[in-house]
Amino acid sequence: MAMRRILMTSLLLAGWSVTAETAPAQDVFLPASVIFATSTGYWEDDGNAPDVERAPTGAESVANPEGEAAQRHGYYKLFAVRQPDRTSKVYLQQIAQTETGPAIASTIELQEFSDLKPYVTDIRPENSNGIIKQPGLFATVYLKTDPAAEPDGWTVLIDEFGDITVEKATN
Numbered sequence: 001m002a003m004r005r006i007l008m009t010s011l012l013l014a015g016w017s018v019t020a021e022t023a024p025a026q027d028v029f030l031p032a033s034v035i036f037a038t039s040t041g042y043w044e045d046d047g048n049a050p051d052v053e054r055a056p057t058g059a060e061s062v063a064n065p066e067g068e069a070a071q072r073h074g075y076y077k078l079f080a081v082r083q084p085d086r087t088s089k090v091y092l093q094q095i096a097q098t099e100t101g102p103a104i105a106s107t108i109e110l111q112e113f114s115d116l117k118p119y120v121t122d123i124r125p126e127n128s129n130g131i132i133k134q135p136g137l138f139a140t141v142y143l144k145t146d147p148a149a150e151p152d153g154w155t156v157l158i159d160e161f162g163d164i165t166v167e168k169a170t171n
Helices: 002-022 111-114
Strands: 034-045 072-082 088-098 100-109 121-127 139-142 152-158 165-168
Touching: 002 165, 034 088, 034 121, 072 100, 072 139, 088 111, 088 121, 111 139, 111 165
Parallel strands: none
Antiparallel strands: 034 072, 072 088, 088 100, 121 139, 139 152, 152 165
């Protein structure tokens, strides 16, 4: 019995050391400061349309560099990033579907949320059926402006023309 226990312990420790050696040390896909994220909605354009209008100048471009118009399409990603003071900033990205996989077309901070200095408690898409086929986005961001208060729902709406509306939910 003691011999069996020693053998099992040796095999277990040998397995752990092999796993520890072969596992990457820091294989981080998403920073710890990203607290909520959802991918939803759909967008498309002829390749010459500007990305989300409020995009900062540092946004990554996936437009055709030769200037030839090429149909682009993709989805939106909405996510909250926790700040050192525990409040959050909310960002909107356009993700383009390219031949080599998804690529960030633009990233913007939704200033309406930043002005509130919110404590984001959840982000939810309109439905959980995946990417929709009609252009636009509808998602709800749940937040508190006081850590002791109940969360309020705020909607983020992008219409078929790409116009963004952020407002307190009214239902």
